Amino acid sequence: MKENAPAVIEAWNPGMEGGRALADILWGDVNPVGKLTISFPVHVGQQPVYYNQLPGWHTDTYCDMPVEPLWVFGDGLSYTSYEYSDLQLAKTTLEKGEAVRGSVKVKNTGDRSGIETVQIYVNDVYSSATTPIKELKGFQRIALEAGEEKTIKFELPFSALSMVNSSCQRVVEPGEFEILVGPTSRCSDLLRGVLVVE
Numbered sequence: 333m334k335e336n337a338p339a340v341i342e343a344w345n346p347g348m349e350g351g352r353a354l355a356d357i358l359w360g361d362v363n364p365v366g367k368l369t370i371s372f373p374v375h376v377g378q379q380p381v382y383y384n385q386l387p388g389w390h391t392d393t394y395c396d397m398p399v400e401p402l403w404v405f406g407d408g409l410s411y412t413s414y415e416y417s418d419l420q421l422a423k424t425t426l427e428k429g430e431a432v433r434g435s436v437k438v439k440n441t442g443d444r445s446g447i448e449t450v451q452i453y454v455n456d457v458y459s460s461a462t463t464p465i466k467e468l469k470g471f472q473r474i475a476l477e478a479g480e481e482k483t484i485k486f487e488l489p490f491s492a493l494s495m496v497n498s499s500c501q502r503v504v505e506p507g508e509f510e511i512l513v514g515p516t517s518r519c520s521d522l523l524r525g526v527l528v529v530e
Contacts (some may be wrong), residue, residue: 334402339409341354341357341358341364342368360411363410363411363412363444363445363446363447364408364409364410364411365408365410365446365447365448365449365473366408367406367407367408367449367451367516368403368404368405368406368407368408369405370405371383371401371403371404371405371517372401372402372403373401373402374397374398374400374401374402375397377394377396377397378390378394378397378401381401382405383404383405383406383466383468383517384405384464384465384466384467384468384517385464385465386462386463386464386465387462387465400518404516404517404518405468405516405517406449406451406468406515406516406517406518407516407518408449408515408516410442410446410448411442411444411446412440412441412442412443412444412445412446412478413440413441413442414438414439414440414441414442414446414448414476414515415438415439415441416436416437416438416450416513416514416515416521416523417436417437417439417523418435418436418437418483419434419435419436419511419513419523419524419525420434420435420436420525421433421434421511421525421527422434422435423527424525424526424527424528425527425528425529425530426490426493426527426528426529426530427529427530428490428504428529428530429490430490431487431488431489431490432454432487432488432489432490432492432493432511432527433485433486433487433488434485434486434511434513434525435483435484435485435486436450436483436484436486436513436523437481437482437483437484438450438474438476438481438482438484439476439479439480439481439482440476440477440478440479440480440481441479442478443478443479444478445475445476445477445478446475446476447473447474447475447476448473448474448476448515449471449472449473449515450471450472450473450474450484450486450513450514450515451468451470451471451513451514451515451516451517452468452469452470452471452472452486452488452511452512452513453466453467453468453469453511453512453513453517453522454466454467454469454488454492454493454509454510454511454512455467455509455510455512456493456495456505456507456509457507457508457509457510458507458508459495459505459507460497460498460505461495461496461497461498463495466510466512466517468517469488469492470486470487470488470492472484472486486513488511490504491504493509493529504529505529506528506529506530507528507529508526508527508528509526509527509528509529510524510525510526511524511525511526511527512524512525513525
């Protein structure tokens with residue numbers, strides 16, 4: 333289907349007004365803003381497919397299909413386009429209990445107004461127990477007119493850096509963390525900032 337259609341609208345179970353909502357999107361009266369809450373595999377042989385998989389769950393190559401899912405967690409098309417730039421972290425070194433604060437610029441590069449969902453992920457680079465390659469820790473929806481650029485400020489609590497250790501305790505271990513910000517969970521779509529917890 334993806335090879336033969338420029339877009340796919342997934343309505344799930346839209347309810348009594350679903351037909352009207354779909355018509356508004358198809359006729360261009362409404363600019364779609366939805367983002368996927370799951371990943372879609374290329375083929376059943378690629379499953380399970382999670383954006384927050386553990387390291388080593390999948391091979392780096394398949395002989396007969398790509399490694400990346402068909403659509404990743406957080407994907408979503410719009411009748412406009414967005415550009416992310418200038419990810420800044422307020423501090424690159426945190427002490428215990430300090431929040432993660434930062435900002436990113438988002439620009440509507442299309443010719444229609446739209447609403448974008450800015451997604452914020454965290455990766456614990458080195459940990460005593462296995463942790464996911466990235467986890468969604470926050471998001472913000474922002475309205476942008478055609479050509480408009482905004483600087484989005486975000487804040488994550490210190491607990492967003494936590495993990496469950498081998499003693500089944502939730503802790504924040506000292507070390508390096510990646511803060512990843514972008515429109516989807518796809519690695520190539522994400523801007524990266526690094527901070528260290530002392």
